[in-house]
Amino acid sequence: MLLRHTTKEVTERSALTVNPAKTCQPIGAMYAALGIHGCLPHSHGSQGCCSYHRSTLTRHYKEPIMAATSSFTEGSSVFGGQANMLEAISNIFHLYTPEVIAIHTTCLSETIGDDMPQIIGKARDEGKIPAGKWVIHANTPSYEGSHITGFSSMVKSFVDYFVTKPATPGESSSRSGQVNIIPGWMEPSDYREVKRLCSALGIQTVMFPDTSDVVDAPKTGTFQMYPTGGTKVSDIMTAGQSKATIALGPSASKAAATQLEQKCEIPSEVLELPIGIRATDRFVEALIKVGGTVPDWLTAERGRAVDLISDVQQYLFGKKVALWGDPDQLVSLSEFFADLGMRPVYVVTGTPGKRFDKRMAAVLGDRVPEAKIRQGQGADMFLMHQWIKNEKVDLLVGNTYGKYIARDEDIPLLRHGFPILDRQGHAQFTTAGYRGTMRLVERIVSLFLDRKDRDAPERSFELTL
Amino acid sequence: MAELLEKRRLHVHQKGKGKFTLDCERPSLAGAVSQRACTFCGSRVVLYPIADAIHLVHGPVGCAAYTWDIRGSRSSGPELHRLSFTTDLREQDVIRGGAIKLEKSLRELIATYQPKAAFVYSTCIVGVIGDDVAAVCRTVSKDTGVEVIEVNSEGFKGTKKDGYLAACDALNTLVGTGSTADISPLSINILGEFNIAGEAWIIQEYYRKMGVEVVATLTGDGRVEDVRRAHGARLNVVQCSGSMMPLAKKMKERFGIPFIKVSYFGVEDVAKALYEVADHFGSSELQRRAEDLVAEETAAILPRLRSIRGELSGARAAIYTGGAFKAFSLVRALRTLGVRTVLAGSQTGNADDYSALAELCDEGTVIVDDTNPMELAQFLTELKVDLLIGGVKERPIAHKLGVGFCDHNHERKRPLAGFHGMLEFAEEVRSTLLSPVWRHVHRTPRTALPRPSEGK
Numbered sequence: 001m002l003l004r005h006t007t008k009e010v011t012e013r014s015a016l017t018v019n020p021a022k023t024c025q026p027i028g029a030m031y032a033a034l035g036i037h038g039c040l041p042h043s044h045g046s047q048g049c050c051s052y053h054r055s056t057l058t059r060h061y062k063e064p065i066m067a068a069t070s071s072f073t074e075g076s077s078v079f080g081g082q083a084n085m086l087e088a089i090s091n092i093f094h095l096y097t098p099e100v101i102a103i104h105t106t107c108l109s110e111t112i113g114d115d116m117p118q119i120i121g122k123a124r125d126e127g128k129i130p131a132g133k134w135v136i137h138a139n140t141p142s143y144e145g146s147h148i149t150g151f152s153s154m155v156k157s158f159v160d161y162f163v164t165k166p167a168t169p170g171e172s173s174s175r176s177g178q179v180n181i182i183p184g185w186m187e188p189s190d191y192r193e194v195k196r197l198c199s200a201l202g203i204q205t206v207m208f209p210d211t212s213d214v215v216d217a218p219k220t221g222t223f224q225m226y227p228t229g230g231t232k233v234s235d236i237m238t239a240g241q242s243k244a245t246i247a248l249g250p251s252a253s254k255a256a257a258t259q260l261e262q263k264c265e266i267p268s269e270v271l272e273l274p275i276g277i278r279a280t281d282r283f284v285e286a287l288i289k290v291g292g293t294v295p296d297w298l299t300a301e302r303g304r305a306v307d308l309i310s311d312v313q314q315y316l317f318g319k320k321v322a323l324w325g326d327p328d329q330l331v332s333l334s335e336f337f338a339d340l341g342m343r344p345v346y347v348v349t350g351t352p353g354k355r356f357d358k359r360m361a362a363v364l365g366d367r368v369p370e371a372k373i374r375q376g377q378g379a380d381m382f383l384m385h386q387w388i389k390n391e392k393v394d395l396l397v398g399n400t401y402g403k404y405i406a407r408d409e410d411i412p413l414l415r416h417g418f419p420i421l422d423r424q425g426h427a428q429f430t431t432a433g434y435r436g437t438m439r440l441v442e443r444i445v446s447l448f449l450d451r452k453d454r455d456a457p458e459r460s461f462e463l464t465l
Numbered sequence: 466m467a468e469l470l471e472k473r474r475l476h477v478h479q480k481g482k483g484k485f486t487l488d489c490e491r492p493s494l495a496g497a498v499s500q501r502a503c504t505f506c507g508s509r510v511v512l513y514p515i516a517d518a519i520h521l522v523h524g525p526v527g528c529a530a531y532t533w534d535i536r537g538s539r540s541s542g543p544e545l546h547r548l549s550f551t552t553d554l555r556e557q558d559v560i561r562g563g564a565i566k567l568e569k570s571l572r573e574l575i576a577t578y579q580p581k582a583a584f585v586y587s588t589c590i591v592g593v594i595g596d597d598v599a600a601v602c603r604t605v606s607k608d609t610g611v612e613v614i615e616v617n618s619e620g621f622k623g624t625k626k627d628g629y630l631a632a633c634d635a636l637n638t639l640v641g642t643g644s645t646a647d648i649s650p651l652s653i654n655i656l657g658e659f660n661i662a663g664e665a666w667i668i669q670e671y672y673r674k675m676g677v678e679v680v681a682t683l684t685g686d687g688r689v690e691d692v693r694r695a696h697g698a699r700l701n702v703v704q705c706s707g708s709m710m711p712l713a714k715k716m717k718e719r720f721g722i723p724f725i726k727v728s729y730f731g732v733e734d735v736a737k738a739l740y741e742v743a744d745h746f747g748s749s750e751l752q753r754r755a756e757d758l759v760a761e762e763t764a765a766i767l768p769r770l771r772s773i774r775g776e777l778s779g780a781r782a783a784i785y786t787g788g789a790f791k792a793f794s795l796v797r798a799l800r801t802l803g804v805r806t807v808l809a810g811s812q813t814g815n816a817d818d819y820s821a822l823a824e825l826c827d828e829g830t831v832i833v834d835d836t837n838p839m840e841l842a843q844f845l846t847e848l849k850v851d852l853l854i855g856g857v858k859e860r861p862i863a864h865k866l867g868v869g870f871c872d873h874n875h876e877r878k879r880p881l882a883g884f885h886g887m888l889e890f891a892e893e894v895r896s897t898l899l900s901p902v903w904r905h906v907h908r909t910p911r912t913a914l915p916r917p918s919e920g921k
């Protein structure tokens with residue numbers, strides 16, 4: 001029993017976190033920054049932070065992950081990190097020649113009070129930033145929020161820094177049919193799917209961030225510091241001319257959408273992530289609203305997804321699911337599972353925020369009254385395991401850290417979310433859109449039926465299921 | 466040679482090009498994409514294998530989350546060290562101080578688990594907000610009777626090496642507090658062995674067969690009680706001298722226990738490790754048993770090693786490790802397999818390490834300190850490397866270039882220590898070097914190894 005140290009009795013914990021269901025802001029900022037073309041993320045803090053973030057992303061993607069660090073020493077922690085940051089900017093442009101340096105702060109630099117705009121301004125005055133290049137920043141101390149809020153802050157800073165308000169608002173330009181897509185924290189496979197759907201409906205978009213062809217770069221036999229992917233800054237700069245913004249995943253994307261609205265008067269619609277039939281329908285409807293038309297083949301694709309679901313509904317009905325991870329993912333997944341006839345009974349996110357409860361209520365309604373939903377303090381994998389020890393579920397859905405529970409309680413695990421440290425496929429195969437729906441359903445049903453085959457005594461071991 | 470940032474030139478040396486000098490042990494360049502980690506990382510990896518202690522990270526969630534069970538240090542008993550405990554400091558704690566939260570967390574943990582000891586790791590922010598961690602540890606120790614030990618591991622203090630020092634200090638408070646009754650005079654402690662993939666068990670078995678008692682293994686499959694009575698051993702056998710040498714020196718100072726430096730990687734080095742222990746005790750019986758053991762074990766693996774050597778001769782390898790000590794063993798182990806080392810480097814080596822490394826290596830080998838991905842990739846291409854040995858952040862670089870890889874870092878899944886480990890190492894090196902998958906990419910710049918005949 002790997003988790004034999006988990007006690008069955010649930011006690012309220014106000015100080016201790018055991019087996020977290022979140023991680024800290026900076027890694028989210030790093031991942032968002034990787035979604036910009038030619039961007040080098042920069043960690044303003046100790047070397048350890050940058051190393052851990054890169055290592056975790058590398059384990060998840062099996063890709064080299066580039067990021068620089070200010071390499072704080074005890075000296076910088078006392079006197080401030082300005083000297084380190086200025087030297088870093090200089091060195092980075094000289095040696096690594098990125099288009100953008102995207103700085104995110106850490107608990108250390110925030111606590112000692114480094115003023116990033118001031119430092120960046122100084123770097124510009126001292127000629128350390130070559131013409132046409134950018135240094136941007138986001139404030140992401142690790143003692144606030146979670147990796148999702150760090151991601152959200154960095155995406156908002158793309159708007160702050162790159163997007164210019166058009167000289168005459170409302171004036172038509174070659175870009176005025178364009179729609180901004182803020183896609184949220186997704187896998188590169190999902191970013192590809194979102195683009196495919198937009199293109200299917202004939203919508204011209206600028207989408208940021210976009211880590212496809214960055215963290216799923218092909219193997220060419222050469223090592224490229226800046227892969228070909230990522231949204232180009234020159235494209236983001238035109239976001240102020242777009243006619244609308246669609247933000248996917250409120251926790252990750254609302255901030256940037258709101259900022260676009262305030263800065264450039266661009267109306268925005270904030271949706272849940274397009275995972276599952278209804279969430280994808282809503283995304284498609286939003287695209288129709290901004291002028292898209294649905295091609296027959298996409299309707300057929302939806303039809304195929306619904307067909308698959310109908311053919312397997314008997315294996316899913318009433319199955320109890322425990323899920324953990326990021327708020328945006330959990331809300332869409334919960335709705336989807338309930339639509340399949342399953343019961344999402346335990347939902348845990350370490351990311352704090354009361355709006356999560358409201359969003360969950362909105363998608364579940366009164367369909368799963370027994371659901372236990374927790375966010376923030378005390379919402380961790382230890383709690384999840386305790387719940388399960390008291391009353392089991394049929395399926396676990398979440399990151400690799402669920403595998404201990406899966407093994408100890410003998411429950412199948414569908415790996416989804418971040419980080420996934422022990423399997424591949426998430427970067428290659430989407431779970432968004434109708435296509436992603438089919439993959440999710442296929443994997444879930446296979447898990448249940450493999451289990452059925454495994455546990456069936458000989459006499460009940462069937463050929464066809 | 467690869468075009469390097471001016472400031473990096475001093476950290477790279479090619480053997481044969483003039484007198485050996487290498488700049489090292491410096492903080493990384495600000496803005497460098499260094500592969501290095503921090504003080505906390507060093508402390509964590511040294512202490513966390515102690516399986517019956519509480520390991521509580523006092524800081525924001527990240528430090529604990531990123532170190533949650535990512536290391537294959539195995540335990541034969543408790544798995545308490547595989548849970549991630551943290552005070553998850555929030556903004557309010559940063560403003561008001563986190564000491565109260567720390568005390569509460571500690572008390573909850575001790576009440577629930579009654580551990581043999583508790584380690585409290587300080588992180589960067591704790592150093593800045595000035596929590597009196599020592600005071601909390603003392604108070605809780607006194608009240609609960611469980612020893613609570615502070616680990617001064619604030620990340621900004623330096624590299625992993627400074628973390629090792631903090632960890633050794635923490636261990637030092639435990640050593641000497643237990644009973645040394647019934648410890649054989651032929652006894653050792655194994656230091657710097659973390660039981661990755663069960664390697665400590667392999668090594669302990671060798672010593673047991675020789676008739677030597679292992680009092681404590683620090684810290685693989687570790688137990689608090691063993692650490693407490695470690696001062697009962699007559700000799701400290703120190704592997705990975707970077708991480709545990711400070712403790713060995715302390716134990717010599719406090720208890721007069723001598724130490725020797727050994728490595729368990731590679732046939733020559735393992736044999737040497739066993740002989741040196743036998744020689745230390747001056748027992749001819751021990752020496753005979755050591756010789757028998759070495760003869761038996763080598764006879765078992767030599768035929769396979771020879772066969773593999775035949776397949777791999779001429780292959781070129783690059784080594785990049787955390788501490789420099791391991792690189793020596795790897796150069797020798799690779800030589801056993803007919804593989805030539807063309808680049809060797811580390812994150813934290815010192816001047817003596819690099820000097821010795823250069824001595825050991827062939828002419829033309831590039832020695833490098835604190836490298837970064839761009840530089841490493843350039844070297845791999847220019848030096849026509851077939852195999853890279855490194856850790857989690859080096860692997861994808863190798864794979865992108867179509868270069869084989871062996872993880873010799875703490876995430877390795879196969880035991881690579883001891884005689885058995887040498888065989889595993891040979892098999893792993895062989896399977897990555899001979900895998901046909903590298904041929905799918907036509908633009909691989911290096912020449913393919915001679916392969917057993919199959920369709921090209």
